[in-house]
Amino acid sequence: MPVRIAIGLAVTVICFAVAGRRFHWISRLVRAGQPAPGRLRADRADVARRAEAEITEVAGQRKLLEWTVPGVAHFFTMWGFTILLFTIIEAYGDLFDPTFHIPGIGTSAALGFLEDFFATAVLVALVVFTVIRIKSSPSRKQRASRFYGSHTRAAWMTLLFIFGVIATLLLYRGAQVDTSPRQFPYGDWAFASHVIGAGLAGLGHGVNGALATTFLLLNVSVISAFLVFVSYSKHLHIFVAPFNVAFSRRPRALGGLDKTPDMDMENVTEDTVFGAGFIENFTWKQMLDFVTCTECGRCQSVCPAWTTGKPLSPKLVIMGLRDNMFSQAAHLMAPKEAGSGGEGAPALPVDAGDRSGVASSGPEPLVPGVIEPDVLWSCTTCGSCVEQCPVDIEHIDAIVDMRRYQVLMESSFPHEAELMLRNIENQGDPWGLGVSKRTEWTQVLDFEVPVVSDVIPDDVEYLYWVGCAGALDERARRQVQATARLLHEAGVRFAILGPKESCTGDPARRIGNEYLFQEQAKANIATLESASVRKIVATCPHCFNTLKNEYPALGGNFEVVHHAELLDHLVREGKIVPGTGYSGTVTYHDPCYLGRHNRVFDEPRTVIDAIPGAHNVEMRRCRERGFCCGAGGARMWMEESIGTRVNVDRTLEALGTGADVVSTACPYCMIMLDDAVRANGKEDDVRVLDIAQLVEESMRVPEPAGLPGPGPGTEAGNAPQPEG
Ligand code: SF4
Ligand code: SF4
Structure with a gap:
């Protein structure tokens, strides 16, 4: 067996064995999670929804492309590595036969061009990623960096590995250009290889032959080593993200909460556990979420809790749960006694809809320790994290599951919310x-x-x-x-x-x-x-x-x-006709549970636009990226003593537009924004009105100039006026 074959195969077999063992271990770990009702359903509608998600989210990179520069760079990296699978096949074929080509397409100029185009595109993307990483370095920007708390060293290693794959590939192809047209039949279409080939041409035919073999072996070795690195790092998402996207809630993990544990007290036993108090209480889908996180920090950068100085970062929550899951792996994968849940022994049928009967004797409680109480209770369930996550992680479900355990199993939650719960129950x-x-x-x-x-x-x-x-x-x-x-x-x-x-x-x-x-x-x-x-x-x-x-x-x-x-x-049907009673600038605040959670973005704007005198100016964070008012997730009834108040942050943005009216379509938002307008001393200049109030005001006949009337923003000014 020629030496090149022996070296190439030895490196490959060793690396694939190490990576394969790791993938098997991760697969066992994820499968040790609790049943996830409905996630494996395969009726026609479900399959269609999952296929659409794969096309738009994975192949189309929809969410990533919303962040234009890093999105485009990631798009070309992802597709670059997909196209470069052809070069990997060619490299392994070359180990055995230097004239090997993929049957059918292997000698076409189109393939040569595509391979070179994507290799070049990945190199350009690497430069973009490098600049982004330097500019957004946590050491420079601290909490404002979306990479704060991420494993940045591993990210740099990843960039180095990708560079190694592309550099050895292009050098191998460049040396081939000068070795034999039979080995490299793409002509000038393989433009990048030819540029490198021109640089190496002076070394002569013999040296280039040796270089081709050397870079071929280096290319195969870097790819194999990269596989091992990926299996042990956050870059695992390359392989698991398509599964996570396929099994995520469709059309999205927003709107209603997924799980509805059976709360029928007749079914409750002393072993019943509600929510997640230990890592083993999470479902396999949630565990898949944890290993899929890429640590990109998009969720963190839009989280109203994090950006106003609270300790909650959705990224750090997911990373913390993942680290805990890895540290508890032996416990999670150990055979469980019948009826205690765990691998191979779900306590209830998959579609039972709850996780009653799960052993709660995990060695490490999640709260406090893994997740601190201030982290858990800071979430407004606004959905920004879920909306932005490119791999469809469902943060809110995990957070609410941990809250359920704290409330129902531990009776531990912010005391100020106690009265709210008692009031709902009694009144x-x-x-x-x-x-x-x-x-x-x-x-x-x-x-x-x-x-x-x-x-x-x-x-x-x-x-x-x-x-x-x-x-x-x-x-x-x-x-x-x-x-x-x-x-x-x-x-x-x-x-x-x-x-x-x-x-x-x-x-x-x-x-x-x-x-x-x-x-x-x-x-x-x-x-x-x-x-x-x-x-x-x-x-x-x-x-x-x-x-x-x-x-x-x-x-x-x-x-x-x-x-x-x-x-x-009704406006479209002409049954409500806004009038000229209002004239001014309006900025519309998207309520999270109307906009992001339920996709009602256009309708309130259409209503405002129908008012002849209203000029709508958008805030920077609007529509899908709308910023929370701070009241959701029952935060309305909890104290907010850490960092800036969320409603103040949002209101400052609204005031920055110079609008006369901050409009919304939610009573919680109204109260929160109005409070913050008053806290800023702006109640005489800016009013907070529901879109209905705005339309109604527009339909009133303006009072003749000179007549005294209630000023805007005063109690009387905001109060409804008698019709006619
Ligand atoms: S739902 Fe909103 S507040 Fe909660 S973690 Fe996600 S982004 Fe932060
Ligand atoms: S949870 Fe999603 S958005 Fe947040 S860091 Fe992980 S992959 Fe990125």
């Missing part, structure tokens, strides 16, 4: 104001709002779900009243549940009290069904999201729209 709203106040907001209206006492009347099209804030908070009431007046004017028949309406359970669910959420949801579903409700319009995006996306899993199937969607529809 049906987070503030504990009680059912008697739920219709007070209708008293200022000059028309009757029907309250459903039995069954919703036939001539009523929508049940108006007012929401706790809309019914009970002074500022949010104005938004609800404006919406009601607009619907009334447009001839939309609607009714309310009044005292029968109760909190949807959203804050309870987001803080981790799944039991209370499910109790609320079941009671509300029973109320809605007994009233024969089919169509619901909601003003609060949190109610909208819960009713639309989470109640179906508990048997409540209703047609749910948000008032922004309905107003958009």
